[in-house]
Amino acid sequence: MIANSVKQQLRDALGDAVAFDVPLSRHSSLRIGGPADALATPRDRRELARLLALCAEHGVPSFVLGRGFNCLIADAGVDGVVIKLDAFRALERTPEGAVRAEAGVTHASLTRFCVERGLAGLEFGAGIPGVVGGWIAMNAGIGTREVRDVVLEIERIVPGQQESERVPRSALHFEYRALLGLPAGAVILAANFEVEESTSEAVRAEVDRLLALRAGSQPLNVPSCGSVFKNPEGDYAGRLIEAAGLKGERVGGAQISPVHANFIANTGNATATDVLQLMARAQEVVEKEAGVRLEPEVRVVGRLDDRERV
Numbered sequence: 251m252i253a254n255s256v257k258q259q260l261r262d263a264l265g266d267a268v269a270f271d272v273p274l275s276r277h278s279s280l281r282i283g284g285p286a287d288a289l290a291t292p293r294d295r296r297e298l299a300r301l302l303a304l305c306a307e308h309g310v311p312s313f314v315l316g317r318g319f320n321c322l323i324a325d326a327g328v329d330g331v332v333i334k335l336d337a338f339r340a341l342e343r344t345p346e347g348a349v350r351a352e353a354g355v356t357h358a359s360l361t362r363f364c365v366e367r368g369l370a371g372l373e374f375g376a377g378i379p380g381v382v383g384g385w386i387a388m389n390a391g392i393g394t395r396e397v398r399d400v401v402l403e404i405e406r407i408v409p410g411q412q413e414s415e416r417v418p419r420s421a422l423h424f425e426y427r428a429l430l431g432l433p434a435g436a437v438i439l440a441a442n443f444e445v446e447e448s449t450s451e452a453v454r455a456e457v458d459r460l461l462a463l464r465a466g467s468q469p470l471n472v473p474s475c476g477s478v479f480k481n482p483e484g485d486y487a488g489r490l491i492e493a494a495g496l497k498g499e500r501v502g503g504a505q506i507s508p509v510h511a512n513f514i515a516n517t518g519n520a521t522a523t524d525v526l527q528l529m530a531r532a533q534e535v536v537e538k539e540a541g542v543r544l545e546p547e548v549r550v551v552g553r554l555d556d557r558e559r560v
């Protein structure tokens with residue numbers, strides 16, 4: 251709950267870029283999720299800084315949502331302010347030859363930018379849906395390449411600081427599907443990516459090859475959040491779940507995909523609780539059958555009760 255006096259200050263600072271009690275299901279690729287106390291889409295850095303300052307001053311929690319391709323949002327919704335950086339879409343070549351993208355740039359725009367200019371290195375991201383902020387926070391990647399291989403620096407803003415700061419790759423602590431050590435409440439504003447000069451044809455060919463591989467192995471026509479569990483060392487979560495006989499398993503409207511066992515699909519009316527129960531079942535059965543405890547890759551966000559924690 252946000253106090254009415256704080257709501258008024260948020261309105262004064264952000265105008266119609268803030269709304270209250272906003273259902274989040276349409277902001278998540280699973281099409282699941284209760285309301286956010288507030289949803290803010292600041293139009294520029296000044297509004298973002300003011301928003302973060304207000305949240306810090308009044309103890310209102312904040313959470314940055316990218317495109318929600320890796321988030322499972324609780325049925326009971328999310329406390330505080332959910333921030334979306336849809337307005338942060340600048341995309342350019344730096345004088346040093348890197349590609350600089352703001353946090354709200356989509357994977358599709360970044361891919362198009364590189365294809366049109368014949369810049370190689372980021373093709374692996376063509377099929378990883380989301381925006382640059384989500385990519386960095388997740389260290390998104392495929393088997394052979396991930397964000398940490400191509401990031402030169404990020405720019406972030408930390409609540410309480412007046413100015414944003416640039417952090418070079420050497421000071422960033424990436425691990426498998428995570429960026430560790432981001433200060434609480436920090437917002438990634440932009441990133442510089444390393445690219446190499448190539449040709450449009452070569453970059454397009456690699457993008458097309460990777461997209462075709464994906465189309466054959468993943469259920470791309472149903473709401474999902476991609477891989478639900480991280481691959482354990484030396485194995486694949488999907489293989490373990492399939493070997494445990496759980497392909498096609500359902501709880502309510504959630505189903506372990508018959509196409510790829512590490513995907514959970516919303517078949518129409520799934521709730522977050524359905525997905526969480528199905529995840530807990532997969533963890534339990536795989537641990538019993540294979541002795542491996544699967545760790546969630548999907549970020550579970552919002553108000554959960556104890557029975558829902560995975």
Ligand SMILES: Cc1cc2nc3c(=O)[nH]c(=O)nc-3n(C[C@H](O)[C@H](O)[C@H](O)COP(=O)(O)OP(=O)(O)OC[C@H]3O[C@@H](n4cnc5c(N)ncnc54)[C@H](O)[C@@H]3O)c2cc1C
Nearest residue numbers: 316317318319320379380381383384385387390391438476
């Ligand atoms: C069909 C499908 C296929 C997928 N394939 C892959 C794949 O091959 N490889 C892979 O790695 N992932 C994959 N994913 C998962 C997803 O695409 C990635 O995790 C992606 O990086 C999520 O981006 P997003 O913008 O949607 O982030 P969100 O899901 O919105 O957010 C993810 C996390 O990032 C944080 N975050 C977002 N923006 C910011 C910011 N500006 N500052 C600070 N924190 C931020 C959020 O708080 C959250 O913790 C797939 C998903 C789907 C649906």
